[in-house]
Amino acid sequence: MKLADKDFELFRDYIYNLCGIYFHASKKYFLESRLARRMEETGITSHADYYKLLKGGAGGAQELKRLLDEVTTNETCFFRNVPQLTALENKLLPELVEVKGKIGFRKLRIWSAGSSSGEEAYTMAMILLEKRQTLLKDWIIEIVGTDINETVLAMAREGVYNSYSVRNTPEFFRKKYFKQESTEKFILSPDVKKLVTFTHLNLYDDTKMIFMKSFDFIFCANVLIYFDTASKSKVVQHFYNNLQPYGYFFVGQSESLHGVNDSFKTIHFPGGFAYKK
Amino acid sequence: MDTNVKLKKAQEMVEKISDLPTIPIVASKVLELLDKPDVELEEVADMILTDQVLAARVIKIVNSPLYRSSQEIKSVKRALVYLGFRHIRELALTCSFIEAFQGKDGAFDVMTFWEHSFGVGIVAKIIAQRARYIDTEKAYLAGIIHDIGEVFLSYYYQKDFQRILQEIKSTPYKLVDAEDRFWGTNHSYIGVAIAQKWNFPPEYCEVIADHHEPELATIDPNLVAIVNLADLFCSVRQLDYGGREWVSFNLAEEKAWDILKKFAPHMAKLDVERFCYELDDRVPEVQDLVKSIFEGMVME
Missing domain, CATH: 3.40.50.150 (Vaccinia Virus protein VP39)
Known part of the structure; x- marks a missing residue:
């Protein structure tokens, strides 16, 4: 599902404020594809609902951890930064x-x-x-x-x-x-x-x-x-x-x-x- | 070193150049018009329209990425209305300067130069907005022209400049210090020598002269501080002249930051990290803007 700019900003700001990691505009499609995986897993069909789950739904904190795993795993490599x-x-x-x-x-x-x-x-x-x-x-x-x-x-x-x-x-x-x-x-x-x-x-x-x-x-x-x-x-x-x-x-x-x-x-x-x- | 000595040296270096570009004819007519007490905006717009290149640039500069969210400005007249009378002079001068140095690649290419300059303009405007500095357009234009001395040195003193760039390559040395050491003056003084010849308004001359020493500013220290900070941020966030110098800074030690915080105490709370990441996101916009300003305008 395509991540609307407005929704991207919503997720970006929420994750930044909570976790201190910033999603650059160039990472929008990356975030979109990882969100898609998590939404499939949780059976949620809209970005808005998934956002609600992260923000305060039952198991939101757990789900945020899983999302962070998705967006940071496989990032490790030699000469990374x-x-x-x-x-x-x-x-x-x-x-x-x-x-x-x-x-x-x-x-x-x-x-x-x-x-x-x-x-x-x-x-x-x-x-x-x-x-x-x-x-x-x-x-x-x-x-x-x-x-x-x-x-x-x-x-x-x-x-x-x-x-x-x-x-x-x-x-x-x-x-x-x-x-x-x-x-x-x-x-x-x-x-x-x-x-x-x-x-x-x-x-x-x-x-x-x-x-x-x-x-x-x-x-x-x-x-x-x-x-x-x-x-x-x-x-x-x-x-x-x-x-x-x-x-x-x-x-x-x-x-x-x-x-x-x-x-x-x-x-x-x-x-x-x-x-x- | 004494600032007067540096300025004198810079003036000599500028005087030596016999083919220093002058203000294009239409732009100078615009400036003449602006000196008339009862001039109408319409008249100025018509004059600008007689030079298609100038007209197109005016529109593009006014439509910088920051404004796109509202409505795109398509006519010279609306551009002038948007910008307000008080900024037409600087805009005409800025366009003239772009024109004068078009294609004059020297030690570095002119596009990279303008990418940094427009980057500083846009970031200066963002800082001005956040600091609630009253004239954000002034911050934008002052940011664009702060480094004009650099493009002069790169073109007219190409060999020496190349040598300096080579010397500081991959060393933590600031370009402005290397220039001082080599010439006994630097691009700030060169820039102000040119700006005075071109009759840029005094606040803009001050930005050009003091953007590396904001504590010296007397006319509008806040404006100089804003441009200084914008310059620092651009130098570490990919609008850095293609990495020709190695800039490192700690805001807490920057005089411009002190000046700005005195003017706007709420700036002390700025999330600097996030500010930097947001600037990264703007780099493509700045590059697009500069490209569009030059597109289809290659001189025959």
Whole structure:
């Protein structure tokens, strides 16, 4: 069913206000097709009725989670957020290395929170490995990936991916850091795997969260969208506390922390932004 | 560096160019008409109509994407009524400037330049609306012309400009700072030197001169702040001259943001993230507008 512009705006605003993820106009057809799936599943025949269900019907919160799953699944891949990675590589990382280098603290700590099957953490590992002989010579690099789901953690530790996961990976990195066994099987190099540790963590678990200390870069893409505002604020406050004073916190490509945390400052760069203490 | 020194240097660089474009004849007649105390709108419209290219541009600029929701304006006369008498002068000058630099691709192509410029115009208008700045049309036009110095440098000082662009490529260096270092002046001062030669009204000259230093503005600091912020947002949201410079900013540290918040305290609550995402959605509209302004107008 065709999603009218007016209805698109309705869904877009509702999802944004509740979850902090923005649907660009260019994603209208994508949203339309995912809505169609959910409507078929729930037996609802009009967008208006489905909207009513999300907004306050019985099981609305559950249904919203399912819709979010539909619109964010399969989004994970290597080199996913290019503007973010470019900014990090060309500006944020060199600045950080300069500051830390001056005080003689040659250690870099990175956290991929909600790491899923490890693509984000490993992307960072590859980018940093490329700087091993130059900017990061003699630096200690620690990358941590955490997730609540043991199945995806096992996949991350295994480090075997399909063509869909590497679809955005530049040729240079694909050749250098993957062994391609078949059209659908890409095995990640042990050099990259060595750099990352994956552990189980529930972001709600305060007793564990306070031990995730002193990170320079924290990534948390498409995870907070599932939390209600109060939990979101609590989790983001943990990220804030665990971030180094000169570090950066990144969310997903169309996410927003507006109204969640007033302490962070938003730093804009071409194609995106990051949060800083 | 002293602003007077920079302005003098800019004036010298502009004077050096012997074939600097002048205002097209019809546009200058329009400007003459506007100086008459008892001029009728009809008269101005008729004069504009004697130049089909000018007439078409006037209509297209006035019909920018922001207005489409209401009714499309199809005649020059209605365009002038919509815009109001007080803005015809700037509109004529803006059209003249577009005409004068048409096809003059230099270090970058003119279309990319106007995409950024019209982007800044439209975003300036949006900010003006949100801040409840009274004259949103002024914000739009001021946004369009804020960078005219850049198109001059790109064309008349092409080789030097190319070198600068090469130097700052993939480094976090602002173009305006690189220009200062290379020439001892920058596109803001060049722009105002040209704008004064062309007799742009003083508020517009001030926007051109101070859009990178809004704290220097005295005539209309709020207008300068609006254009400065629009420029920053466009530079990080795909209306960035094709990524020729690497801009990064934190609103909390921007002087223009302070100026605007003093003028419109409710702006402090702006959802900046959402604002950026909405701008992304507008990029195709801006590109279409610029294309339409140039369509079928390639000089023979």
